[in-house]
Amino acid sequence: MPLESNARIAKALAERGYNAEREAVTLLAGATDPTAAVAAAVDRAPDDALRITADHVREAIGDADRSAASPDEPGQSPVETEGSIGSESAATETASGAATNDATDSTTVDAASDPETAANDGSERSRDPDLRDLEVGNDMTGRSTGTGEYADFVTTFRDRYERLSKILRGRVNHRPAEAIADMPGGSDAAMIGLVNDVRSTKSGHWLIELEDTTGTFPALVMKDKGLADVVDEILLDECVAVEGTLADDAGILFADSLHFPDVPRTHRPGGVDRHVQAALISDVHVGSDEFMADAWHSFTDWLHTPEADPVEYLLLAGDMVEGVGVYPNQDEELDIVDIYEQYEVFAEHLKEVPADTEVVMIPGNHDAVRLAEPQPGFDDEIREILDVHDARIVSNPATVSVEGVEVLMYHGVSLDEVIAELPEEKASYDEPHKAMYQLLKKRHVAPQFGGHTRVAPEERDYLVMEDVPDVFHTGHVHKLGWGKYHNVLAVNSGCWQAQTDFQKSVNIDPDAGYAPILDLDTLEMTVRKFS
Numbered sequence: 001m002p003l004e005s006n007a008r009i010a011k012a013l014a015e016r017g018y019n020a021e022r023e024a025v026t027l028l029a030g031a032t033d034p035t036a037a038v039a040a041a042v043d044r045a046p047d048d049a050l051r052i053t054a055d056h057v058r059e060a061i062g063d064a065d066r067s068a069a070s071p072d073e074p075g076q077s078p079v080e081t082e083g084s085i086g087s088e089s090a091a092t093e094t095a096s097g098a099a100t101n102d103a104t105d106s107t108t109v110d111a112a113s114d115p116e117t118a119a120n121d122g123s124e125r126s127r128d129p130d131l132r133d134l135e136v137g138n139d140m141t142g143r144s145t146g147t148g149e150y151a152d153f154v155t156t157f158r159d160r161y162e163r164l165s166k167i168l169r170g171r172v173n174h175r176p177a178e179a180i181a182d183m184p185g186g187s188d189a190a191m192i193g194l195v196n197d198v199r200s201t202k203s204g205h206w207l208i209e210l211e212d213t214t215g216t217f218p219a220l221v222m223k224d225k226g227l228a229d230v231v232d233e234i235l236l237d238e239c240v241a242v243e244g245t246l247a248d249d250a251g252i253l254f255a256d257s258l259h260f261p262d263v264p265r266t267h268r269p270g271g272v273d274r275h276v277q278a279a280l281i282s283d284v285h286v287g288s289d290e291f292m293a294d295a296w297h298s299f300t301d302w303l304h305t306p307e308a309d310p311v312e313y314l315l316l317a318g319d320m321v322e323g324v325g326v327y328p329n330q331d332e333e334l335d336i337v338d339i340y341e342q343y344e345v346f347a348e349h350l351k352e353v354p355a356d357t358e359v360v361m362i363p364g365n366h367d368a369v370r371l372a373e374p375q376p377g378f379d380d381e382i383r384e385i386l387d388v389h390d391a392r393i394v395s396n397p398a399t400v401s402v403e404g405v406e407v408l409m410y411h412g413v414s415l416d417e418v419i420a421e422l423p424e425e426k427a428s429y430d431e432p433h434k435a436m437y438q439l440l441k442k443r444h445v446a447p448q449f450g451g452h453t454r455v456a457p458e459e460r461d462y463l464v465m466e467d468v469p470d471v472f473h474t475g476h477v478h479k480l481g482w483g484k485y486h487n488v489l490a491v492n493s494g495c496w497q498a499q500t501d502f503q504k505s506v507n508i509d510p511d512a513g514y515a516p517i518l519d520l521d522t523l524e525m526t527v528r529k530f531s
Contacts, residue, residue, distance in 0.1 A: 318364025
């Protein structure tokens with residue numbers, strides 16, 4: 001069978017154990033006999049080589065074929081789309097976002113109807129690895145300290161309180177719980193604490209119990225204070241500040257205002273001083289019988305075209321494979337039943353990505369790591385399987401600085417909890433970015449303890465958003481959605497798995513085969529559809 005596309009060239013090399021530079025694949029695709037050229041390039045490569053370079057190919061096919069290796073036709077461009085939120089919804093959100101800063105500045109273009117706008121001049125630029133700069137922060141891989149003892153959990157929550165309360169202390173005149181208990185009735189007071197309990201009273205008011213390192217103290221939110229909308233957003237175990245007046249007997253604090261740590265409205269994101277892009281994807285689920293291999297091949301084929309030349313980074317937010325025993329009767333929906341074989345096949349698919357692309361990946365709840373968060377990066381055995389692409393494998397969550405743009409990568413298991421606990425207009429599966437706004441507001445990726453999201457006790461609470469990211473990238477819920485909250489771009493990137501029987505049973509209709517492409521210089525985004 002002829003190797004008529006870049007992706008097929010990359011796949012043929014992957015089957016032989018190699019990945020390849022973009023230029024090498026382009027040279028092979030333009031050879032007079034691509035099949036023979038692939039065989040010659042593999043034969044010419046050194047025995048210890050893991051990737052095919054352009055020099056290997058030139059040596060194999062010679063100058064004559066090199067002149068034919070730049071085809072005039074870059075290949076069919078994938079459709080650019082606004083994804084599951086729909087064009088009407090996207091237009092409405094953008095219009096309202098001009099005043100609220102809650103909508104995305106992302107550009108959505110239909111490449112079929114406006115090819116001139118969809119195209120770019122990628123063929124005229126070169127990818128210079130020396131210009132790249134990628135640093136990872138908050139990676140706890142190899143640094144786990146928890147033993148599961150009660151004292152470890154106390155340490156985790158003390159660290160959470162100290163770092164989040166530090167953000168809030170600049171906004172309120174905080175007093176510890178034990179100091180407030182000694183103040184006279186009628187005094188103005190403010191307390192910062194973790195939410196120990198929230199409940200409604202018979203009169204329709206709300207009682208919030210806050211806890212700090214000195215004790216607990218109750219705050220009463222009266223229903224006529226206009227704070228119902230804020231109370232609706234409170235989750236257990238998150239850190240909040242309450243300002244108000246003590247009752248005459250000083251036994252309770254009547255709340256006048258509530259504050260979350262939140263992202264300052266004055267936040268100004270960074271940007272790269274050159275035109276370069278990152279593809280944000282997640283939830284590939286290799287090993288599932290619903291893995292969309294054709295869509296993946298279309299994606300990797302496009303990555304080898306001149307139009308995708310600016311895409312120098314691939315950020316993958318978890319669930320590379322389907323895993324084993326993740327949900328009831330999963331074995332009936334597996335194409336590959338061995339977890340290590342799943343990673344081996346995923347590695348073969350990853351080889352189709354241009355070898356000079358910087359890849360960063362974090363684990364998800366289907367991956368072969370502990371379920372409790374933070375999740376460390378893969379163990380040595382799986383890293384060895386995935387090492388062919390020199391991927392940067394880090395913990396979930398992790399902060400990735402891409403040429404100065406701070407990207408917080410989190411798989412997103414806690415989104416299930418946020419969506420279940422909060423009103424639908426504030427968090428839903430159809431608009432997953434709004435649930436992400438709530439996590440940004442709370443400055444914590446998994447604030448509630450003891451529910452669906454398992455939390456591992458560590459000396460440091462790695463789930464706190466101490467620094468404000470420029471981009472917040474999640475997956476997990478298999479829905480596509482994005483928007484801006486206080487100038488932070490929140491992106492949930494969909495998946496590469498068609499609907500499974502299990503998903504049908506729980507009413508999940510996935511957005512599959514999409515790749516959000518982020519301009520790192522402007523932080524504008526285009527979503528491309530490959531299915």
